[in-house]
């Protein structure tokens with residue numbers, strides 16, 4: 124099960140429900156939104172991780188990647204990866220592009236650019252049930 128954007132209701136509503144059924148999920152967060160109004164805080168993010176959930180990258184600022192150039196895309200991934208690394212203690216292995224939008228260049232970016240930022244390159248949806 125996956126959830127995008129890291130809005131506060133993921134912490135206040137989804138997490139308690141998951142806990143009730145002894146389940147965990149992947150939460151794709153845009154790291155620039157952490158600790159801002161309406162979004163989860165860094166402390167809540169760490170708590171979610173400690174409870175077995177995964178926080179994946181949803182870029183840093185949530186741009187539509189189709190209209191961005193490769194350097195901007197790399198910047199979005201890199202900054203996001205650094206923030207998530209601080210929370211997780213490791214670089215992110217899951218990624219979902221904002222709006223589900225990506226193109227062929229973007230999809231093969233890790234190979235082309237050897238960014239090595241994400242162990243698993245997931246363009247859409249993935250399911251992990253614990």
Ligand SMILES: [Zn+2]
Nearest residue numbers: 127128221222
């Ligand atoms: Zn989104």
